[in-house]
Amino acid sequence: xxxxxxxxxxxxxxxxxxxxxxxxxxxxxxxxxxxxxxxxxxxxxxxxxxxxxxxxxxxxxxxxxxxxxxxxxxxxxxxxxxxxxxxxxxxxxxxxxxxxxxxxxxxxxxxxxxxxxxxxxxxxxxxxxxxxxxxxxxxxxxxxxxxxxxxxxxxxxxxxxxxxxxxxxxxxxxxxxxxxxxxxxxxxxxxxxxxxxxxxxxxxxxxxxxxxxxxxxxxxxxxxxxxxxxxxxxxxxxxxxxxxxxxxxxxxxxxxxxxxxxxxxxxxxxxxxxxxxxxxxxxxxxxxxxxxxxxxxxxxxxxxxxxxxxxxxxxxxxxxxxxxxxxxxxxxxxxxxxxxxxxxxxxxxxxxxxxxxxxxxxxxxxxxxxxxxxxxxxxxxxxxxxxxxxxxxxxxxxxxxxxxxxxxxxxxxxxxxxx
Numbered sequence: 303x304x305x306x307x308x309x310x311x312x313x314x315x316x317x318x319x320x321x322x323x324x325x326x327x328x329x330x331x332x333x334x335x336x337x338x339x340x341x342x343x344x345x346x347x348x349x350x351x352x353x354x355x356x357x358x359x360x361x362x363x364x365x366x367x368x369x370x371x372x373x374x375x376x377x378x379x380x381x382x383x384x385x386x387x388x389x390x391x392x393x394x395x396x397x398x399x400x401x402x403x404x405x406x407x408x409x410x411x412x413x414x415x416x417x418x419x420x421x422x423x424x425x426x427x428x429x430x431x432x433x434x435x436x437x438x439x440x441x442x443x444x445x446x447x448x449x450x451x452x453x454x455x456x457x458x459x460x461x462x463x464x465x466x467x468x469x470x471x472x473x474x475x476x477x478x479x480x481x482x483x484x485x486x487x488x489x490x491x492x493x494x495x496x497x498x499x500x501x502x503x504x505x506x507x508x509x510x511x512x513x514x515x516x517x518x519x520x521x522x523x524x525x526x527x528x529x530x531x532x533x534x535x536x537x538x539x540x541x542x543x544x545x546x547x548x549x550x551x552x553x554x555x556x557x558x559x560x561x562x563x564x565x566x567x568x569x570x571x572x573x574x575x576x577x578x579x580x581x582x583x584x585x586x587x588x589x590x591x592x593x594x595x596x597x598x599x600x601x602x603x604x605x606x607x608x609x610x611x612x613x614x615x616x617x618x619x620x621x622x623x624x625x626x627x628x629x630x631x632x633x634x635x636x637x638x639x640x641x642x643x644x645x646x647x648x649x650x651x652x653x654x655x656x657x658x659x660x661x662x663x664x665x666x667x668x669x670x671x672x673x674x675x676x677x678x679x680x681x682x683x684x685x686x687x688x689x690x691x692x693x694x695x696x697x698x699x700x701x702x703x704x705x706x707x708x709x710x711x712x713x714x715x716x717x718x719x720x721x
Contacts, residue, residue: 305342306366309333309509312618320366322425322501324508332614333509335366343557348528358413358517364553365517366510367421373449374420377405377412378517382525382680387648388661392668396678398531400522401651407444407468408686409437409607409654410543414514415445415503421510422451422501429454429500430474433490435483435539435607436465437685442503443472454500456486462606464689482601484612504540515543519550522680523560530560530572532677535664537656537684538576538585538630539608541619547682548574548622575628575672576619577663579603579655583632585616589623590631596620604635604693605655607685629672633662635693641665642687642694652687660684 309318313331324333346363354360358378362369381401389397405412415438419430430446430453432438439455446453453474457466458481470476479486487505494502503511523530530551536544551572554560578586581603588596596616601609613619623630633641638658645661646652653661664681667673687694704710 305338305363307336307338310336322427322506324506335509335513337364337553339553339556346557346559348524348559351524358416358514361517361520364520364550364557365417366513367417367424369420371423372416372420373423373445374416375406375412375445375448377416379521380404382522383649383651385649385681388645391644391648392665393675394668394673394677394679395675398522398526398678398680399645399649399651400518400680400682402518402682402684403651403653403657403686407437407440408689409441410515410518410682410684411437411441412445413517414438414511415441417514418503418507418511419445419449419451419501422503422507423449425501425507427499427501427507428452429497431455431490431493431497431500431502432504433483433487433502434504435609436461436469436689437607438504439469439476440465440689443469443474443476446474447472456490458483458486458606462690462692464691468689483606483610484598484601512542512546515546516550516553518543518682519547520554523551523554526678528560530554531680533573533575533628533673533679535575535577535660535667535673535679535681537608537660537682538578538616538619539610539613539656541576541585541613541615541617543682543684544574544576544619545615545622548572548626571626573628573677574623574626575663575667576623576630577660578608578630578632579605579638579659580632580634581605582609582611584611585613585620586630586632588616588620589629603638603655604690605638605659606690607654607656608659629667631663631666633659633666637662639693639697643697645683646687651683653683654685654687654690655693656685657683657687658693 311326311331314329383399385397402410459478582601598612641662642658
């Protein structure tokens with residue numbers, strides 16, 4: 303069984319039992335899962351983890367749900383790719399790509415949903431639901447099918463067609479809402495109050511759901527030989543993923559799996575940087591202006607999976623970035639598309655628009671000196687490019703079209719490489 307002691311408000315520290323709760327009834331702050339780290343430290347070892355499955359459930363001791371009967375499609379333990387060619391392009395030293403494009407439904411959301419629906423079944427929920435910009439809907443529908451649960455997912459009506467198709471194919475209900483993701487989320491928050499046997503994974507069981515993102519830190523540390531990198535770059539939508547990656551590295555220190563002090567040199571903790579799109583950059587704007595609050599915006603960007611105008615964890619992500627000495631920056635839609643191509647042609651990884659924002663911001667932070675050449679850097683690439691083909695389609699197609707003859711090929715005169 304997991305080593306969960308209960309829940310605690312992030313604002314006022316009021317304790318709560320480990321039930322289907324997500325907001326403090328006193329100050330309306332978000333709730334956080336609390337663990338018995340001393341008990342975990344007494345049993346957890348690299349060997350114990352290595353003996354576990356090749357999925358996120360190898361880290362079950364640090365997760366809030368029991369691995370027995372886990373709703374598991376095989377999420378996690380994705381490749382950590384040494385990106386020397388991309389590093390050379392950007393003037394960096396040691397760069398790694400955490401490639402979550404290869405998860406079962408093509409994004410990191412499989413991590414959080416596996417944890418959320420496992421916990422939802424423990425708590426007696428019958429229906430899996432969510433508000434989604436696409437990737438979460440894909441994952442909830444797939445995991446619900448695996449678990450034999452009904453699913454009802456809510457999406458903006460202008461979502462990328464590939465994400466709508468990928469959600470619908472699993473047989474659940476797909477409700478398209480005329481409005482932005484923030485409109486969809488508000489509707490689901492209202493519905494969660496009346497449909498109390500529905501597990502809205504990012505609303506009424508968000509406290510547990512968010513914990514799945516910690517595995518992105520655990521895996522990187524394990525794959526680097528049980529130490530943390532110097533600097534990570536994370537896409538920022540709600541801000542939750544960045545917050546949980548930070549929590550994951552902190553937990554590994556607390557239970558003795560990595561040395562205290564952060565990166566391989568042991569000089570300070572992991573530096574955290576965040577990536578947004580210009581058309582939805584409330585956290586980046588707050589960082590640049592020195593503001594102590596995050597002002598909501600109306601999203602207008604091709605990077606729909608991070609197009610969250612009112613990020614629930616934005617202020618927490620902002621504080622973590624500042625405390626770590628990192629930065630939050632944004633990229634234009636054109637820069638995002640260019641970065642998708644850069645990653646693809648240097649490292650053979652085809653990523654969606656949110657990852658394009660990550661790589662574009664990585665390039666900007668490297669150029670400005672925020673990310674240094676002497677740092678060991680990990681960039682999180684969290685979604686597969688097949689989900690957002692429309693973003694890159696205008697610039698992609700046949701190099702030439704020729705008749706089926708040797709003469710025609712030679713006459714075409716391909717350029718740009720030596721035969």
